[in-house]
Amino acid sequence: MELELRHLRIMCAIAELGSITKAANTLGMAQPALTAQLKRIERTLGGKLFLRDHTGTRPTALGLLVLDRAKMVLPAVSSLHDEAARLAQHAGTGEPVTLRLGSATGPMLGALLQRLGTTHPDIHVATHTSWSANKLADMTAEGALDFAFVGVCGDAGPPPEPGLRWRTLAHHPVFVLMSARDERAQQNEVELGALADERWCATPGDGCFGDCFASACARSGFTPRSLYETDVLTCIEMVESGHAVVLCQPLFHEIPGIVAVPIAGNPLSWRNLVGWSERGEMGPFAAEMIALSRAVYGELIDRRPTYSKYLELNPGYGVDYTDAGVG
Structure with missing residues (x-):
């Protein structure tokens, strides 16, 4: 038996x-x-x-x-x-039973999961996070993920993984996190050159952001003392203690004692992308995922009054509603 x-x-x-x-x-x-x-x-x-x-x-x-x-x-x-x-x-409804999402885009993933839970409660969602956009792109091309949410610097292209389609979801200037005790944090913007003597922090990434930052500093007449790559909590601790300033997206959640300040002239920017496999089964759902993701970015911006006011004066940033693909 x-x-x-x-x-x-x-x-x-x-x-x-x-x-x-x-x-x-x-x-x-x-x-x-x-x-x-x-x-x-x-x-x-x-x-x-x-x-x-x-x-x-x-x-x-x-x-x-x-x-x-x-x-x-x-x-x-x-x-x-x-x-x-x-x-x-x-079967036959066009709605997937499961979604496997990979993300390296900070606060967006949590808000997207909430939106999917409301609009598509029957879909089971699994998540994978990584600081590496290239790794997420590889996993998507191999079929281990259905959609990859990544960020790229400025006008840089998406991760060079063949067989993937990409759409831009949002385009943001890069801000700097400073201690609220720093008098420069009370200004509407800060010159990059005024931060020449600071130590710098950023979360890890495998794109060209480090090189772009170094080039921006050179144009402002200085070489940065350091650029520590570390996790979010360590970045926050460094700012709170006044030991460093941190490069961040303006969607960073506001924390008492820390202020996100625009950099004058917007020498650095960041684009949020979503990618999926041309050979995968999620093509019919891609338009829905793009629309949901853009709506989430719009909600996140609305929750940040400082950034919302900034966008009124800088309309070239924010949610990108164009349909043109990249890469």
């Missing part, structure tokens, strides 16, 4: 109720039939699964092992049934 799912359910019922008689009643079986079935399961597994005494029925060491596995297998099978039913229900 081979072990089946119904055998695992029998064991779980016995363990939960602590009684073969109670388990038989719950399962709608005669107690002798359940006892006989349990003996067949024990012969298959090679040992006793339960001990019976005056306190009831309790699992043996072998029984505990099997029950631990059953607690993983049974929910997984139930989930598989649910996913299969949803797939059958959605």
